[in-house]
Amino acid sequence: MADAGAGWTDGYTSTDGEELDQTLCAGCHMTDGSGAVGAGEYPALQANANLEFSGYAIYIIVNGQAGMPSLGHFLDDEQVVALTNYLQTNLGNDYQPDGSIEAVGDARPATPTNQDTEDHE
Ligand code: HEC
Known part of the structure; x- marks a missing residue:
């Protein structure tokens, strides 16, 4: 779903896992x-x-x-958790949802900050 046309951005603000899945993931992984x-x-x-x-x-x-695009820059941490919670408990999956904001933060690539070196003692 590399289509950047209308509809691609719909649902980005959602924090509903199902809606995010249908908007962002179903194009490749099916509804x-x-x-x-x-x-x-x-x-x-x-x-x-x-x-x-x-x-x-x-x-x-x-x-x-x-072949799976990185979607981290489209989604905030809360949305990623909503998605994994949804996937873990839907689509025939019956797992204990264990996603957390911290885990998403840890998975994100480190963003270099200008002051980085000065923060060290
Ligand atoms: C452009 C198509 C595309 C889109 C959009 C996409 N995926 Fe994927 N996804 C893939 C492909 C291809 C793979 C296999 C990657 C590989 O070969 O390692 C994959 C792999 C995965 C896997 C690993 C499955 C496994 O058993 O190893 C998960 C989980 C996953 N995708 C979730 C998602 C979610 C959630 C979304 C929506 C936020 C999403 N994908 C959107 C194409 C896509």
């Missing part, structure tokens, strides 16, 4: 999370044991991986 094989290979998010712990999904959503 029901069943994935697809065609021009590319999109793994199913449905009944996916890799979602038992949110860390993996958080990392991939924020940073991307192979």
Whole structure:
């Protein structure tokens, strides 16, 4: 879903995991999370044991991986947590949602700050 046309930005302000999934993820992973094989290979998010712990999904959503684009710059921490919570408890997944704002922060690439070196003692 590299389409940057109208609709691509709809739902970005949402903190509803389902809405975010349908807006940002379903284009590749399908509405029901069943994935697809065609021009590319999109793994199913449905009944996916890799979602038992949110860390993996958080990392991939924020940073991307192979054919999966990084979406971290579109989403704030709360939205990423809403997404992983949704994925862990929907689409045939029945896991204990364990995503946290801290975990998303940790997954984000370090942003260099100008004062960085002066903060060290
Ligand atoms: C442009 C298409 C595309 C979009 C949009 C996309 N993905 Fe992916 N996703 C992929 C591809 C391709 C892979 C496989 C990456 C690989 O080969 O390592 C993947 C892998 C994943 C995985 C790992 C699955 C596994 O079992 O290893 C998760 C979790 C995931 N995506 C979640 C999401 C979520 C959540 C969103 C929406 C925020 C999303 N993806 C949006 C294409 C996409």
